[in-house]
Amino acid sequence: MDQNWIFRTTPRIVFGCGSVGQAGIEAKAAGISRALLVTDPGVKAAGISGTVEKALRSAGIEVVVYDAVESDPRIEVVEMCASAARDGKCDGVVAVGGGSALDIGKLAAVMRTNEGPIGKFFGIDLIPSPGLPTVLLPTTSGTGSEVTPIAVLSDEGEHLKKGVVSPYLFPKAAILDPALTLGCPPGVTAASGMDALIHGIESYTSIHASRFTEFLAYKAVETIAGSLRTAYANGADLEARTRMMEGSLWAGMAFANSGVAAVHAFAYPLGAEFHVPHGVSNTVMLPYVMRYNMVGALRRYADLAGAFGAARDGDSDVLRAEALIAAVERLADDIRVPRRLRDLKVPETAIPMMAEGVMKVTRLLANNPRTMTVQDAEAIYRSAY
Ligand SMILES: [Fe+2]
Known part of the structure; x- marks a missing residue:
């Protein structure tokens, strides 16, 4: 921080x-x-x-x-x-x-x-x-x-x-x-909404977060977590659309200053090589990168579990962080965003090359709460397969 x-x-x-x-x-x-x-x-x-x-x-x-x-x-x-x-x-x-x-x-x-x-x-x-x-x-x-x-x-x-x-x-x-x-189709609403959510999560846990960006990012996560399902299920709901646009704006303002991190770095090779839409590639990688990052961002995840409504009073930080990861997985499932690399028709044989690609995204890895090697990157892709 x-x-x-x-x-x-x-x-x-x-x-x-x-x-x-x-x-x-x-x-x-x-x-x-x-x-x-x-x-x-x-x-x-x-x-x-x-x-x-x-x-x-x-x-x-x-x-x-x-x-x-x-x-x-x-x-x-x-x-x-x-x-x-x-x-x-x-x-x-x-x-x-x-x-x-x-x-x-x-x-x-x-x-x-x-x-x-x-x-x-x-x-x-x-x-x-x-x-x-x-x-x-x-x-x-x-x-x-x-x-x-x-x-x-x-x-x-x-x-x-x-x-x-x-x-x-x-x-x-x-x-x-x-x-x-209002006319944004459900699939795009879901994927772009997850992207905005991930901007909030990655900004909040960036090692270059500030007291100001964390304030915006926390509010963004809370707002998006509370409105994305409705915006997906009923695209004509102007209230949900308005909340989503606020959340996306705050997350954007936050990460423009704190940076995003490894989730986005892992999404880049999927977009560049296999044309997976940005929000989808980010969503697929999110829980696996979060599990890897957990030891470096435990308190931050525990905080965000509160923003997500996923925390219970008295739970330890570890339990709260695990509850947050489960909550983002549940959200992605509810709004039908794919969660495995195999669902994207990405061949398993591409993993070593993609892991090399991740290591080149130094601009984003520099913000990640846990350092990583190419072996780590490969293991994360394998866990997401
Ligand atoms: Fe993004």
């Missing part, structure tokens, strides 16, 4: 039902007069990017649309999106969608003002100059991308997920409208 800390987040956060209508005002305040509207085909088909476009145009902002964002986007997608911004003479980016669309929008904005290729910027603080201004609207709860200085891409050549971390990736404003998540 860091006793001295700095906290950074998105400077303007607009939250609430109907806040999508303020997209134009926020974009204008950010200095945007001609926006590249970045989205993906699903969000476009649902009519959500159209709503954002209308809000932008009604504020007098011209709009050029880039709607070809894919999930687990490749490096090439950033290049195409940045070209669209250049060709369209856009002076800002508005991105609406899940984490992939937001990450692509963030990266395209900095690639307009910095000399590429993007490979130069994988790592921490390697982007020299601020990008075009950005406004981000998430449609899932979620990755927290709207409040993080991070964007993740798939490097197909190296079979790795790679992160860019820079303060220039923070948007000028984030607009979180829970109504935009």
